[in-house]
Amino acid sequence: MKQFKGAMSVVFACLLILTMVMASCAPAPTEVSEPAADAPAAEKTEAPAAAVETEEAEEASTDAEEVAPVKEDLVFAVVPKITHPFYDDVLIGLEEKAAELGVEVQWVAPPTGNPAEQVQILEDLINKGVDGIGLAPLDAASVGPVVQQAADAGIPVVTFDSDAPDSARVAYYGTSNREAGRTEAKYLAEAIGGKGKVALVTGSLVMANLNERLEGAKEVFAEYPDIEIVDVYVTDDDFAKGLEVCEAMLRAHPDLDGVAAVSMTGAVAMAKILADPAFAEFKDVVVLSFDDFEDTMKGLEAGTILATMVQRPQDMGRYVVQGLYDLNAGGTTESVDTGVTVVTKDNMDSYK
Secondary structure, three states, rough: OOHHHHHHHHHHHHHHHHHHHHHHHOOOOOOOOOOOOOOOOOOOOOHHHHHHHHHHHHHHHHHHHHOOOOOOOEEEEEEEEOOOHHHHHHHHHHHHHHHOOOOOOOOOOOOOOHHHHHHHHHHHHHHOOOOEEEEEEOOHHHHHHHHHHHHHOOOOOEEOOOOOOOOOOOOOEEEEEEHHHHHHHHHHHHHHHOOOOEEEEEEEOOOOHHHHHHHHHHHHHHHOOOOHHHHHHEEEOHHOOOHHHHHHHHHHOOOOOOOEEOHHHHHHHHHHHHHHHHHHHHOOOEEEEOOOOOOOOOOOOOOOOOOOEOOOHHHHHHHHHHHHHHHOOOOOOOOOOOOOOEEEOOOOOOOO
């Protein structure tokens, strides 16, 4: 019995030793701690700088391909209606934008106001293979077929100053002439108190833009039952003829109250006549004009012209070049109404 108890003691001792050894070999328990209150938040992982730059370069390259011209050395031809001081400012805008975009602009003006001459110029330009044409149509109907001919040849045509809306032209940049005529007539109607006799003076009965101004003016005067349009007079945009026509107009209508000139020549001629003491009896005739030529502004200063509808020809020129450039780059362009500013003696020093 004593031997059995001794054996059991030995076994118990061995088990105790083995348990202690295993406990000493076990890993120490992991202590979990709360994050410090002021520990910095984890930062988001960003793509390597080189990768970002590569993506931006690829995007820029794609954008450049979308707007780059399809060919170098682009040549645009611009055809006004006639040689006239108004187009000097258009040419300034053309040349500024052409220099900015690195394209060539050829200015080709008809020698007279004959629509057939303008059509011939357009046909020659198509045969030369210019890259785009800016056109101020003398007569919208006459240029329709040749504008279609240009479109068929892949030459885009945009119009400025006057429009050919039923042709294949892509866009028109210029004054909404009917609306400008309405603005002028409304100003004159109010200036004469909504009643009296008025005359309309135009530079041509062929030019579409001038005819649109006449139409707009007639629409407004028709809204005034006490205003009578005595007649429409034509100067052919010739100052000497303008003097002759306007003098005859005044003698034929000694009770005339107002004159709406839809081009510069008639108003400048009226200003010269009204400054002549021989026509002192007409000093109260109210004269409205178009554009801001030197003689027109002198008339404003002297009081012989009450107001003038000033267009924005330089903007027209800029839009023409930009539009043709965009079309050659595979892009699009939209028509733009460049608008008018009513300029009087009060704002003649600040309207620009």
